[in-house]
Structure formats: C-alpha cells, structure tokens
Amino acid sequence: LAERRIRDIAWGFVGRRGTLDLDAGTARAASFENVTLLSVSPSGGPSSRSGAAGGDGEVRAWDIEFGWPLLEAGAEIARELSFAGRELSARAFVVRYLSEDRTEFRKVFRAAPVRVPAGPPLRIVRVSAITVDVSGGTPLERRAAIEGEIRFWAWEMVGEEGWLEIDGSVVGLCHLRSCAPSELTLPDAAVFDLEFVTGYGS
Numbered sequence: 001l002a003e004r005r006i007r008d009i010a011w012g013f014v015g016r017r018g019t020l021d022l023d024a025g026t027a028r029a030a031s032f033e034n035v036t037l038l039s040v041s042p043s044g045g046p047s048s049r050s051g052a053a054g055g056d057g058e059v060r061a062w063d064i065e066f067g068w069p070l071l072e073a074g075a076e077i078a079r080e081l082s083f084a085g086r087e088l089s090a091r092a093f094v095v096r097y098l099s100e101d102r103t104e105f106r107k108v109f110r111a112a113p114v115r116v117p118a119g120p121p122l123r124i125v126r127v128s129a130i131t132v133d134v135s136g137g138t139p140l141e142r143r144a145a146i147e148g149e150i151r152f153w154a155w156e157m158v159g160e161e162g163w164l165e166i167d168g169s170v171v172g173l174c175h176l177r178s179c180a181p182s183e184l185t186l187p188d189a190a191v192f193d194l195e196f197v198t199g200y201g202s
Contacts, residue, residue, distance in 0.1 A: 006062055010040040011184070015186050020066060036067040036186070081127065083176065084162025090130045095166060098124040100197075123199040125164065125171055129182050132190045142188060149190040153179040164196055174198045 020035040022028075043061040081088040099109040102118040134145040157176050174196040182191040 006040060009037075009064070013037050014040060016165060017186070038065040038067045040064050062201040080165075080167055081130075082163075082165040084157070084160050086157065088130070089130070090132050093130040094128045095130065096124075096126040098126060100124055104181070120199065122197050125174065125196040125198065126165075127194045127196070128196065130190075130192055131186065134189055148162070149183055150179065150192045153192065153194065171196075172198045173201075 014037050017034060017036045020032045022030045022032075041063050043063045078089070078091050079093055081090065081093075099121040100123075101121050104112040104116045104118050106116050108114050132149055134142050134149070136142075137145070141163050153176075154200065158179050159176065161175050164171040175198070176194060178193075178195045180193050182193050
C-alpha cells in the first residue's frame with residue numbers, strides 16, 4: 001500500500017507546483033506556496049519497527065525533495081533575454097559566466113609534449129533553467145507547445161551568431177553553441193538551457 005502511494009506521487013505529482021503544508025493541525029504548522037515537487041526516491045534499506053502494520057515489522061523510508069523560490073511566494077524573478085533579434089521573456093533563469101581553456105599540448109617524437117598557445121580562453125555564457133510558461137489547451141497541446149519552443153532554439157538558433165543581451169545589459173557578440181532540455185521538467189512550462197560562446201575571434 002505504501003509503495004503504491006509513493007508510486008502515485010512519483011508518477012502523478014513530480015514536476016507539479018502547489019502549496020506545501022507541514023505539521024498541519026499543530027502549533028508548528030507552516031504553509032509554503034509555489035512549491036515544486038522535484039523528486040521521490042527511497043532513502044535506503046528497510047528498518048524494523050515493532051507492531052508495524054502488515055505484521056512483518058518492516059518500514060521503508062522515502063526522500064521527497066521540493067524546490068521553493070527564495071523570494072516571497074509568487075514573486076519569482078522575471079527576466080529578459082535577446083539574441084540575434086529574438087526576444088525571450090522567461091522567469092527565474094540563472095546566468096553563469098565561465099571560461100574554456102584553448103591551450104593545446106602536442107606530442108613531439110621522443111620528447112615531452114610541447115605546449116602550443118591557442119589564443120585566450122573562450123568565454124562561455126550558460127543560461128540555465130529558462131522557464132517559459134505554456135498555458136491553455138489540452139495537456140497534449142501544451143506538450144506540443146513546450147516541444148515547439150525548445151525545437152525552435154535547438155534547430156533554428158543553434159549555430160547562429162548575434163548580439164546577446166540579458167536584462168538590458170549587452171553581453172557581446174555571441175555564438176549559440178547548444179540548446180538542451182533542462183533536468184527540471186514542469187507540466188505547464190518549457191524548461192531548457194542555452195550555452196553561448198564569445199571571444200572566439202580573438
């Protein structure tokens with residue numbers, strides 16, 4: 001019975017957003033809005049408990065992970081991204097600035113590898129967990145809209161070069177290297193990651 005309940009939660013509620021109530025009916029009761037159920041998984045082997053239901057004295061422990069915005073309920077950050085003339089309005093995406101070393105080490109006959117400078121490091125702009133809401137229609141229509149948004153960036157925009165602007169600030173001339181669905185999935189939103197490269201002309 002317990003495993004069936006966990007299965008129903010894992011299959012029917014992971015990725016959904018709602019209100020989380022803790023310690024309901026007690027003095028420590030707390031309620032959190034706009035919470036996303038991220039995962040449900042077993043936390044380890046069975047533990048014994050005397051008098052447990054079922055007669056075998058076995059109780060299984062499960063971990064349930066929730067995600068909650070660090071701002072007050074409902075006040076998620078709205079962000080703007082513009083690339084090569086394509087405007088994208090999303091919420092709460094994260095921007096990371098990284099670098100990729102282009103130094104090469106080439107083998108030389110009967111000698112240690114030689115370091116070959118290959119220009120300054122590439123500058124990487126990784127935009128993660130871009131969340132674009134998709135509302136209305138049937139679940140199938142929403143899924144098609146989600147897939148269409150990701151398909152556009154993956155098929156039409158990857159390989160393009162253009163000016164990247166985030167929240168009104170110009171990052172520079174960039175090349176869109178990749179687009180991939182995010183590990184976080186939501187039933188009513190397209191969630192994906194974009195990776196841009198700049199500094200490749202230096």
